Each structure stands twice: as C-alpha cells, then as structure tokens.
Amino acid sequence: MTVDARFRTEVETVVTLLDHLNYYQLLKVDPATHHQDVQAAFFRESRRFHPDRYFGVDDPAFKAAVLTIYKRIAEAYGILKEPELRKAYDAQIAAGGSVRFDRAEYEQASRKVSGPGGDARTSRGRKFLLLGLDRLRRKDYAGAVMNFQFAANTEPDNDALKAHLEKARAALAEHTEGTPSQGYRLRF
Amino acid sequence: MSRAVGIDLGTSNSVVAVVENGKAQVVPDAEGNRIQPSVVTFGFGNQVLVGARAKRQVGSHPENTVYSAKRLIGRKYFSHEVTRARETVPYQIVEGPEHDVRIRVHERDFTLQEISAHVLLKMKTIAEEQLGEEIDKAVITVPAYFNDAQRQATRDAGIIAGLDVLRIINEPTAAALAYGYQQQHDKRLAVYDLGGGTFDISILQVSGDVFEVISTAGDTFLGGDDIDSMMVNYFAGRFHSAHGIDLRRSKVALQKLREASEACKKRLSRESEVEFSIPSIIKDPDGKSIDLQDSITRPRFNEMIYPLIQRSFKVVDEALQAARLTTLDIDGIIMVGGTTRVPLVRESVERYFRRQPEFDVNPDEVVALGAAIQADTLANATGASNEVGALLIDVTPQSLGIATAGGFVEKLLVRNSPIPTEQTRTFVTGTDNQTSVKIAVYQGESKLEVDNEVLAEFIMDGLRPAPRGETRIDVTFEIDANGILQVQAKDKETGVSHSVKIQASGGLSPETVEELKFDNLGF
Numbered sequence: 001m002t003v004d005a006r007f008r009t010e011v012e013t014v015v016t017l018l019d020h021l022n023y024y025q026l027l028k029v030d031p032a033t034h035h036q037d038v039q040a041a042f043f044r045e046s047r048r049f050h051p052d053r054y055f056g057v058d059d060p061a062f063k064a065a066v067l068t069i070y071k072r073i074a075e076a077y078g079i080l081k082e083p084e085l086r087k088a089y090d091a092q093i094a095a096g097g098s099v100r101f102d103r104a105e106y107e108q109a110s111r112k113v114s115g116p117g118g119d120a121r122t123s124r125g126r127k128f129l130l131l132g133l134d135r136l137r138r139k140d141y142a143g144a145v146m147n148f149q150f151a152a153n154t155e156p157d158n159d160a161l162k163a164h165l166e167k168a169r170a171a172l173a174e175h176t177e178g179t180p181s182q183g184y185r186l187r188f
Numbered sequence: 189m190s191r192a193v194g195i196d197l198g199t200s201n202s203v204v205a206v207v208e209n210g211k212a213q214v215v216p217d218a219e220g221n222r223i224q225p226s227v228v229t230f231g232f233g234n235q236v237l238v239g240a241r242a243k244r245q246v247g248s249h250p251e252n253t254v255y256s257a258k259r260l261i262g263r264k265y266f267s268h269e270v271t272r273a274r275e276t277v278p279y280q281i282v283e284g285p286e287h288d289v290r291i292r293v294h295e296r297d298f299t300l301q302e303i304s305a306h307v308l309l310k311m312k313t314i315a316e317e318q319l320g321e322e323i324d325k326a327v328i329t330v331p332a333y334f335n336d337a338q339r340q341a342t343r344d345a346g347i348i349a350g351l352d353v354l355r356i357i358n359e360p361t362a363a364a365l366a367y368g369y370q371q372q373h374d375k376r377l378a379v380y381d382l383g384g385g386t387f388d389i390s391i392l393q394v395s396g397d398v399f400e401v402i403s404t405a406g407d408t409f410l411g412g413d414d415i416d417s418m419m420v421n422y423f424a425g426r427f428h429s430a431h432g433i434d435l436r437r438s439k440v441a442l443q444k445l446r447e448a449s450e451a452c453k454k455r456l457s458r459e460s461e462v463e464f465s466i467p468s469i470i471k472d473p474d475g476k477s478i479d480l481q482d483s484i485t486r487p488r489f490n491e492m493i494y495p496l497i498q499r500s501f502k503v504v505d506e507a508l509q510a511a512r513l514t515t516l517d518i519d520g521i522i523m524v525g526g527t528t529r530v531p532l533v534r535e536s537v538e539r540y541f542r543r544q545p546e547f548d549v550n551p552d553e554v555v556a557l558g559a560a561i562q563a564d565t566l567a568n569a570t571g572a573s574n575e576v577g578a579l580l581i582d583v584t585p586q587s588l589g590i591a592t593a594g595g596f597v598e599k600l601l602v603r604n605s606p607i608p609t610e611q612t613r614t615f616v617t618g619t620d621n622q623t624s625v626k627i628a629v630y631q632g633e634s635k636l637e638v639d640n641e642v643l644a645e646f647i648m649d650g651l652r653p654a655p656r657g658e659t660r661i662d663v664t665f666e667i668d669a670n671g672i673l674q675v676q677a678k679d680k681e682t683g684v685s686h687s688v689k690i691q692a693s694g695g696l697s698p699e700t701v702e703e704l705k706f707d708n709l710g711f
Binding site for chain 2: 002003004039042043046047050051052053054055056057067070071074075077078102103104105107108119133136137139160163164167171
C-alpha cells in the first residue's frame with residue numbers, strides 16, 4: 001500500500017504555496033465560518049495531513065513536506081479557534097499583513113493576564129468575570145448570567161466575555177426548563 | 189510484520205500491553221502478574237533484579253534498591269524534588285557532572301536513564317516471553333506535564349533498553365484513547381490522573397477517530413507518595429510523643445514505616461479503621477527493641493489528605509479555564525492512577541464535576557492499553573487512504589521562550605498549542621560589536637527568568653561586529669509529536685545557522701546513550 005498519487009501532488013503544491021496561504025485557505029473554510037466548523041475542518045484536514053498517517057512511509061522528502069504543512073494547519077487551528085485571536089488575525093490579514101500570526105508575541109504585547117479572569121482586559125471586567133465563574137461553579141446560573149452580563153457591558157467588544165455569557169444563558173435555560181420559577185428574577 | 193507494544197512506565201508500577209486481534213490487552217508475566225513494581229535492585233557483579241523480586245529487597249538491601257526513579261529522571265541535583273528525595277530514600281543520590289542526578293550503588297554511579305532502562309527491559313522481556321516473538325518497537329507514556337528534559341530522558345531510557353521508541357505519549361491522552369477507541373461517538377472527556385508521583389488533568393474532544401487534547405495542566409509534586417509521606421509523619425509523630433524517639437532518623441525504620449503506611453492507605457480504601465504493628469521497628473538507647481503499634485480511622489485519614497486532594501482541583505480549574513469550558517461541558521470523566529482508588533478522591537471528583545466517573549476503566553491498566561493502541565496504529569501506518577486507526581492531537585503543556593536582557597523571558601510558544609508546531613522570532617544584539625550571543629531556553633509561564641526552568645543554553649558566535657541592534661538572529665523553536673523541542677538560531681545576514689537538538693543540561697548525548705545500550709554491555 002502506498003500513498004495516493006493525487007494526494008502526493010496536493011502535498012507538493014501546498015508546500016510551495018505555504019507562505020501565501022492564509023489560515024482560512026489552509027483549513028479550507030470560509031472566513032465567515034462559525035468557530036465550531038473550524039474544529040470540524042481541522043479534524044478533516046488532520047485526517048489527511050497528520051504525519052502519523054504516513055509514519056511507515058519510506059519517503060523522507062514526502063514526510064518532511066507533510067510535517068511542514070501539518071505544523072501550519074495546527075497553528076491555523078490554534079488561532080482561529082480562539083475568538084479574540086481570530087479577530088486580531090482577521091485585522092492583520094485585512095491590513096495586508098503576514099499570513100501567519102504570532103500568538104505568543106500578541107499575548108505578551110497585549111499584556112494578557114493568564115489564569116482565571118484572563119479573558120477580560122479591564123480590571124472591572126475581570127472582577128465580574130471572576131464573580132460569574134464563581135457563581136457558575138456553585139451552579140448559580142442566574143447569578144452567573146448577571147455577572148457575565150456586567151462583564152460584557154464593561155467590555156462591549158470582547159467576544160470571549162460574550163461567549164461566557166452565552167454559555168451561562170444556555171446552562172440557565174437547561175436548568176430552569178420544567179422546574180417552577182424560584183421567584184429569582186433578573187432585570188436587565 | 190513485527191508488533192509494537194505500549195509501556196506505561198509508572199512511578200510505582202509499570203504495565204506492558206499489546207494489540208492482539210484488534211484489541212488492546214495487558215501482557216502479564218509468567219506468574220500472571222499484570223503490573224510490575226518499577227523497582228531495580230543491583231546485586232554484586234552484573235546481577236540486576238527488577239519488579240516484584242526487587243521490591244522484596246527494599247527491606248533487606250535498602251541501599252542497593254532503587255524505587256520511584258521517575259520522580260528524579262530529567263531533574264537537576266539542586267531541584268526541590270531531588271533535595272527532598274535525598275532526605276527520604278535509603279539509596280544514595282549523588283551529583284553528576286552537569287548538576288544532574290546519579291544513583292550510587294556498590295561504588296558505581298548510574299544515571300536515572302539506566303535505572304528506568306532496566307524497568308523497560310523487564311517489560312520488553314515479559315512481552316517477548318509471553319508473545320513468543322522479538323519485540324523492539326514501543327510507545328512509552330509520560331505524565332502530560334513532563335517537561336522537555338524529562339521526556340528526552342525517558343526516550344533515552346527506552347533506547348538504552350534496546351527499544352525503538354516510536355513515540356512518547358502523554359498518560360491522560362493514552363487513557364482517553366483506550367477508553368474512546370472504536371466507540372465512534374463524539375464526547376468531551378476529562379482525564380483525572382493521580383498516580384504515585386504526579387497529577388495530570390487533560391480535557392479532550394473525541395470526534396470519531398480523532399482525539400484532540402484541548403488543554404492540559406498538572407502538578408509534578410502531587411501523588412500517592414505524598415499521601416504516604418503524610419501518613420509516615422503522622423505515625424512517626426505519635427511514636428515520638430509516646431517513646432521520645434524519632435523514627436525518621438533511621439533510614440531502615442523509616443523504610444519499614446513507609447511500607448506499612450502504604451499498606452495502611454490501601455486497606456483504608458475498603459475498611460473504615462485500620463490497626464497495624466511493626467515489630468522491633470527500632471532500638472531504644474539501652475538497646476531494647478520497641479514495637480510500633482498504631483491505628484487510623486478513615487475520617488482521620490480523610491482530614492489529613494483533604495488539602496492535598498483540594499490542590500488537584502486548582503489544577504483542574506486551570507485546565508477548564510484554558511479550554512474555555514465549565515464542568516457542565518464535560519460528558520465523561522476517566523480516572524487514572526492507583527491513587528484514584530482512595531474513596532475521598534472519587535467522592536471529591538464526583539462532587540466537583542457533579543457526575544460519576546466512568547466505572548469500567550481500570551485505573552492501573554488503561555494507560556498501557558492506550559499506548560498499545562497508539563503503537564499499533566503507528567507501526568501499521570502506511571499512508572493508504574482507507575486505513576483506520578486513532579489520530580492523537582496533543583498540546584504542549586508549558587510555554588517555551590528564551591531569555592532576553594533584564595532577566596525576562598520572551599515566549600515563542602504558549603502552552604496548550606497543538607503539536608507538532610514551530611515558531612520563529614527575530615532577536616537583535618544588545619551591545620555594540622557583539623560577536624556572540626548566548627541563547628538560553630526556558631520553560632514555564634512566568635515573564636521572569638528566575639521563575640522559569642532553564643532547559644538549555646548555547647552560544648552562537650562568529651557574528652559580524654556591528655552597532656547594537658543591527659545584527660539580527662532568527663530563533664526557531666520546533667516541537668515534535670513527542671513534545672520534544674528543537675531549537676535553531678540563524679544569523680540573518682550571513683545565513684550561518686546553529687541547529688541544536690536541545691540537549692537539556694544534564695541530559696545524555698546521543699553518543700553516551702549509544703555507549704550505555706544494554707546490548708553493548710551484555711545485559
């Protein structure tokens with residue numbers, strides 16, 4: 001059994017074009033695609049390009065090319081799956097910048113706080129984010145929704161905070177379905 | 189076609205497994221034992237005992253018997269872990285040529301790679317005897333939080349044992365693979381792995397045949413051994429109050445107490461109170477033997493270990509946070525490692541996740557089974573499009589960077605990046621007419637050099653003298669699928685490059701590994 005000839009041609013082509021393909025082109029997804037489809041695309045391309053698929057193939061040049069491509073595919077996924085990084089990347093390519101994105105440099109430049117609360121950029125946003133996460137841990141979904149809403153209001157353009165809010169809302173809906181109202185109402 | 193095995197090289201015990209007729213199975217030894225103690229005893233001459241027979245020597249030949257080598261492998265002599273081990277283990281730990289660790293037995297110094305190689309050789313031999321064929325290919329597992337030096341040292345141990353190490357994979361990832369293989373459903377799994385010496389948590393997305401690690405976090409100073417130490421201190425304290433003698437001052441007494449504590453811990457998983465005695469554990473100043481007699485209840489035991497268990501959930505918080513998930517997003521929990529048999533651990537995990545862990549997983553065997561599946565997949569990967577098999581996509585557990593002026597570390601790769609991966613950054617010289625640069629590679633999360641762990645340092649020279657800031661050097665970090673780092677530095681002007689297989693300081697050179705191979709030494 002050997003590697004399919006058409007795939008070989010594809011590998012040879014992609015490796016020469018690598019520095020011209022942006023992450024969307026590499027993962028073969030539309031730039032407007034939902035982030036869940038990014039994961040599906042990554043899995044699809046991983047099934048084809050992951051070097052482990054060709055572990056026993058006795059062709060060093062082909063294997064080196066596959067590895068080069070796959071490293072870039074993994075990098076693309078690492079950026080596009082994170083809403084904030086994806087946004088910064090979109091801005092970079094829209095401005096005609098590099099097709100690659102240096103995550104470590106970006107995060108150090110924006111002095112991102114790591115650990116819990118790292119999704120927030122302001123101290124006020126972080127405070128409510130941490131409160132919301134704490135409520136979530138105690139299964140107080142209504143309280144979590146409220147705090148995430150405050151955090152999101154503080155940083156209106158922060159998608160990561162919106163994601164927390166959406167998730168808490170979904171959890172709240174799931175856990176209130178079929179159970180009578182506890183009289184705990186939220187006003188927004 | 190030759191078969192490849194999976195080996196779980198544990199702190200306390202090791203397991204070997206193989207895929208037979210499409211199913212992963214543990215390979216037991218001739219006596220039917222499915223797990224082997226990771227213990228090595230050196231007799232006189234070339235005689236080496238490994239496994240259960242070696243473990244029986246701990247009491248009678250404590251200074252020749254090496255256990256828990258995994259806690260020391262790839263570490264520096266002055267590290268916290270090694271300092272602590274020197275106070276507790278009966279065998280002699282000495283400093284090697286590059287601040288590395290050696291074990292001195294019968295006036296001969298052994299590297300930790302050699303000690304672990306003896307355990308790996310034992311597993312290889314068991315597989316060969318039971319399967320009736322020569323085995324030379326293996327996948328070996330390591331804790332997800334193992335750093336570059338520890339991974340390299342483990343791989344070198346495999347090479348010394350005469351194995352072609354197909355891949356080093358992470359223990360939680362292996363466990364998820366064994367659990368989810370051929371299940372064909374999409375699930376988000378949390379693997380809670382509390383072993384003899386280390387704690388790992390990994391969050392995975394399983395999608396058919398693809399196993400993607402979303403995030404991982406760990407603590408390499410948290411495990412069953414720490415529970416044993418707490419019990420030893422508890423019992424020794426009580427003995428001290430009663431008899432005025434500190435058992436911790438005698439290595440032999442300490443060893444006996446440690447064994448009794450471990451047995452006590454295991455019994456407490458089933459019984460609510462345990463009584464035990466150690467006859468003539470020590471002699472009083474008059475030369476009279478004293479027995480140790482004591483007991484402990486499960487509530488007292490739980491109270492004692494509670495803070496330790498809680499520490500693991502701080503790490504779980506961190507992993508969930510990095511994955512942008514909450515406990516509600518987890519569809520299944522896999523418990524790995526012997527310490528998860530402790531009832532308080534199971535209860536705490538259940539309470540934290542609000543979900544029962546999967547019950548049909550054997551915490552001692554699941555890692556080896558996953559390693560066997562990965563070994564089989566790799567050994568049979570020929571690139572044909574209709575091939576089935578699992579695809580593991582892991583991440584780098586810690587950030588990697590290089591030291592810059594002022595004692596700071598500039599990161600090149602952040603943790604939880606999917607691997608294999610690479611990143612290049614351009615650096616400039618800091619002083620006028622600088623003709624060489626020192627490149628120091630660090631692993632860790634802090635911005636400060638002192639808070640991170642140095643992996644390696646190398647000098648790049650022959651730069652053209654120029655005003656500062658003018659000479660530009662491209663530094664490229666590449667992490668392969670084993671999680672092992674390679675660094676390349678390139679002078680942009682001259683094109684002169686320095687490719688360095690990062691040999692962790694204290695690590696072994698390929699030549700040394702070759703020399704140490706058992707095949708060349710007649711084991």
